[in-house]
Amino acid sequence: MIDFHGKTVLITGAGGGIGAATAQLLHRAGAQLVLTDLSAEMLKPTLQALAEQGASTDRILALPLDVCDAKACASVLAQTAARFAGIDSVIHCAGIYIYREGLVADLSTEQWQRMLRVNLDGCFHLCQAAIPHLRPHSAIVLVASVAASRGSAMHAGYAAAKSGVIGLAKSLALELAPATRVNVISPGLINTAMASAMVAHRGSAVKDAIPLQRFGEPEEAASVIAFLCSGMASYVTGETINVNGGMYIG
Numbered sequence: 378m379i380d381f382h383g384k385t386v387l388i389t390g391a392g393g394g395i396g397a398a399t400a401q402l403l404h405r406a407g408a409q410l411v412l413t414d415l416s417a418e419m420l421k422p423t424l425q426a427l428a429e430q431g432a433s434t435d436r437i438l439a440l441p442l443d444v445c446d447a448k449a450c451a452s453v454l455a456q457t458a459a460r461f462a463g464i465d466s467v468i469h470c471a472g473i474y475i476y477r478e479g480l481v482a483d484l485s486t487e488q489w490q491r492m493l494r495v496n497l498d499g500c501f502h503l504c505q506a507a508i509p510h511l512r513p514h515s516a517i518v519l520v521a522s523v524a525a526s527r528g529s530a531m532h533a534g535y536a537a538a539k540s541g542v543i544g545l546a547k548s549l550a551l552e553l554a555p556a557t558r559v560n561v562i563s564p565g566l567i568n569t570a571m572a573s574a575m576v577a578h579r580g581s582a583v584k585d586a587i588p589l590q591r592f593g594e595p596e597e598a599a600s601v602i603a604f605l606c607s608g609m610a611s612y613v614t615g616e617t618i619n620v621n622g623g624m625y626i627g
């Protein structure tokens with residue numbers, strides 16, 4: 378039902394759990410992919426997984442990108458548009474989370490600013506760089522977190538940044554309509570490297586409190602991202618979809 382043939386999709390954080398699952402799903406759906414992460418090394422497992430599913434390399438471009446670097450974002454988005462004559466979807470999976478980073482009372486300014494720089498400023502740089510290259514009927518999907526809705530003790534910088542992502546997405550949805558839809562997925566606990574420290578320390582207690590009684594798999598976040606980028610979501614913009622097994626019901 379979801380067909381991305383002829384569509385160009387750029388994914389940040391494509392070496393990570395949700396980014397890699399999204400890349401695999403969209404490749405199967407026919408997309409031309411531009412996969413980015415902090416380094417070429419970080420993209421290797423994703424490229425390997427795509428090769429194992431028989432990926433055609435002429436539909437994949439892998440580029441290093443630190444989303445904190447505005448000039449690098451502009452360059453990568455311009456390279457993408459030049460290679461594939463425009464961009465249909467931008468999926469922003471890059472992010473950082475530090476388990477039990479600290480109480481607000483104890484956080485250094487540097488810790489606070491780093492969370493905002495990667496998780497919110499990076500989002501701004503990427504979206505701003507994408508705007509000149511977005512085709513009609515295009516879509517941006519950003520990734521927030523249940524922390525944006527509920528707050529998260531010991532993770533105030535992360536929660537604040539993810540709340541900011543939702544505000545940025547709503548504003549962009551107004552600014553970029555009607556050509557581009559902008560939506561957010563807000564995951565709860567998804568089985569990726571990012572969640573591993575939390576799962577190791579508090580896994581069973583957290584799991585028991587989730588109505589669906591399990592953590593999510595990266596593929597279950599990827600399928601909602603793919604839906605939001607597809608024509609099946611053609612009348613959805615400015616929206617945030619929780620992907621959290623009922624952990625928070627908005």
Ligand SMILES: NC(=O)c1ccc[n+]([C@@H]2O[C@H](COP(=O)([O-])OP(=O)(O)OC[C@H]3O[C@@H](n4cnc5c(N)ncnc54)[C@H](O)[C@@H]3O)[C@@H](O)[C@H]2O)c1
Nearest residue numbers: 390392393394395443444471472522564566567569571572
């Ligand atoms: N896994 C979860 O439980 C969970 C829950 C809520 C929200 N999220 C969000 O989902 C998104 C994807 O996370 P994931 O679970 O796949 O985590 P992950 O750690 O597996 O992947 C994150 C990726 O982002 C990349 N990255 C980090 N800093 C970057 C930067 N400055 N520039 C470019 N890339 C950078 C990392 O190299 C990594 O590959 C993140 O935004 C995260 O905050 C995840």
